[in-house]
Every structure is written in structure tokens, then in C-alpha cells.
Amino acid sequence: MLDMLKKGRDRYGVVAVKAEFEAEGTRPDEFLRLLEIAHRADLKVALKIGGCEAVSDLLASKLYGVDHIIAPMVETPYALTKFAEARAKTYGDNAEGAQFLFNLETEATLRNLDAMLPIAKAKLDGIVFGRVDFTLSRGLARTAINDREITDAVLQVAKACAANDLTLVVGGSVAAEAGPALREIRGVRLDRFETRKVIFDGAAAESPLFEAGIANAVAFELAWLENKRDHYRAIADEDLSRIRMIQERSGGAAIGRLASVAA
Numbered sequence: 173m174l175d176m177l178k179k180g181r182d183r184y185g186v187v188a189v190k191a192e193f194e195a196e197g198t199r200p201d202e203f204l205r206l207l208e209i210a211h212r213a214d215l216k217v218a219l220k221i222g223g224c225e226a227v228s229d230l231l232a233s234k235l236y237g238v239d240h241i242i243a244p245m246v247e248t249p250y251a252l253t254k255f256a257e258a259r260a261k262t263y264g265d266n267a268e269g270a271q272f273l274f275n276l277e278t279e280a281t282l283r284n285l286d287a288m289l290p291i292a293k294a295k296l297d298g299i300v301f302g303r304v305d306f307t308l309s310r311g312l313a314r315t316a317i318n319d320r321e322i323t324d325a326v327l328q329v330a331k332a333c334a335a336n337d338l339t340l341v342v343g344g345s346v347a348a349e350a351g352p353a354l355r356e357i358r359g360v361r362l363d364r365f366e367t368r369k370v371i372f373d374g375a376a377a378e379s380p381l382f383e384a385g386i387a388n389a390v391a392f393e394l395a396w397l398e399n400k401r402d403h404y405r406a407i408a409d410e411d412l413s414r415i416r417m418i419q420e421r422s423g424g425a426a427i428g429r430l431a432s433v434a435a
Contacts, residue, residue, distance in 0.1 A: 177213035184385030185376030188216035230262040256295035277302030298339025330360035
């Protein structure tokens with residue numbers, strides 16, 4: 173995994189790795205392992221917290237030294253204000269180099285964007301456009317993610333970010349097929365784009381190695397998931413011999429009866 177990340181950094185424009193306390197449900201021990209490998213690869217770390225006012229997650233992000241913090245499902249100016257307040261409460265005036273972004277992932281957020289931009293410009297750093305959830309929020313199939321109407325929506329946000337000097341990150345099922353859309357968005361504004369676990373500099377969308385970079389990112393995610401599976405399998409099995417020994421000594425049936433009486 174470390175070799176994959178270093179290769180991504182040196183050849184394909186990889187700048188960070190990503191974890192989620194939200195939908196992915198990253199556990200603390202997993203996150204520490206991801207932090208370690210990211211630091212060894214000299215990459216930054218992005219973390220999607222559990223909500224706009226997830227203060228414990230923000231405190232954890234500060235403790236871990238996270239570089240990019242993303243708040244999910246921020247659909248209204250009020251929710252964005254709550255995120256800005258939580259950021260001020262936990263980080264104060266010193267962001268310690270971290271960027272704070274909110275996820276634009278529904279049609280409702282896009283409708284409210286004009287009212288949200290002044291808050292974002294004054295108190296935050298940018299927007300992450302989550303194309304999968306946005307596509308589904310329009311009642312479209314996931315396969316429509318690269319359709320014209322979705323790209324037009326991202327371009328609308330790209331123009332708003334360019335006009336307000338806000339970072340734009342595009343995610344949501346970024347695969348080789350997303351290349352034409354990303355390059356079109358890059359013509360307006362695209363600072364970074366991301367797969368589920370790997371974040372690229374926006375310029376990588378225009379690289380002739382774009383598809384190879386995506387393949388490397390997918391291979392890293394697969395290796396990460398396999399490593400995670402093996403890690404927890406080893407934990408689950410570490411006491412098997414002790415369990416068997418106790419069962420053999422005491423008789424599994426007798427212990428089962430005692431447990432039933434105690435319950």
C-alpha cells in the first residue's frame with residue numbers, strides 16, 4: 173500500500189488519502205493506521221466528519237492533525253453556520269493549516285447555494301461536490317453520474333467557487349469514465365478530485381496518465397480493504413485456542429447451561 177501511494181504521489185498527482193467517520197464509519201484504530209501510511213508517503217489526510225456540528229469529530233481531527241475536514245449533508249445556510257461555529261469552537265482562530273469544506277451532495281443544497289456562499293467565503297475554505305448522492309437526489313440512477321445535467325450542475329458550482337475564491341473538490345464515483353467531465357470542470361475550477369480513498373490534484377485530470385492514476389487508486393483501495401479484513405479476522409481469531417481449551421476442560425454444554433441460568 174505504501175508503494176502504491178508513493179507511486180501515486182510521484183507519477184499520478186496524488187496529494188492525500190481520505191477517511192470517513194460518516195458513511196464509511198472508520199474506526200479510530202483504522203484511522204491511525206491510515207494516518208501512519210499517509211505520513212510515511214508524505215501525503216495529506218482528509219476526513220469527512222459525522223455531521224455539520226460533530227464537535228467530537230472535529231476535536232479528533234485536531235488531535236490527529238488532519239489537513240482537510242469535510243462536513244456532510246450541509247443543505248442550508250443554517251447548517252453551514254452551525255459547521256462554521258463548530259469549527260470556531262474547536263479550532264478557534266488557529267486552523268493549524270487545515271482546510272474546512274462542506275459537501276454539496278443534494279439538489280436542495282444547490283438551490284440554497286447563493287445564500288450559503290457568503291458564509292462559506294467568510295468562514296470556510298471550499299466545497300466538495302459529491303456527485304453520487306447528488307445524482308440520486310435528482311431521482312436519477314447512479315449510472316447517470318457522468319451525464320450532461322450532472323456535469324452542468326458541477327460547472328455551476330465551479331463558477332461560484334471561482335468567483336468567491338473557494339476550493340472545489342469533485343468526488344463521487346470518480347473512475348476513468350469521469351475524465352472528460354473532470355477536464356471540462358477543470359477549465360472553470362477544479363482544485364482536487366477524489367476516489368473513495370485517494371485524492372488527486374486537479375491538474376491530474378489533464379495528465380496523459382489519468383487512467384493509470386485511477387487504476388492505481390482503485391488498487392490501493394482494494395489492498396486497504398483486504399488489509400482491513402485480515403486485520404479484524406486476526407483479532408477475531410486470536411483467542412480461538414484459549415476458547416477451545418476452556419471448552420474442552422469444562423465441557424461446552426455445562427458452561428452453556430450455566431450461562432443460560434445466569435441470563
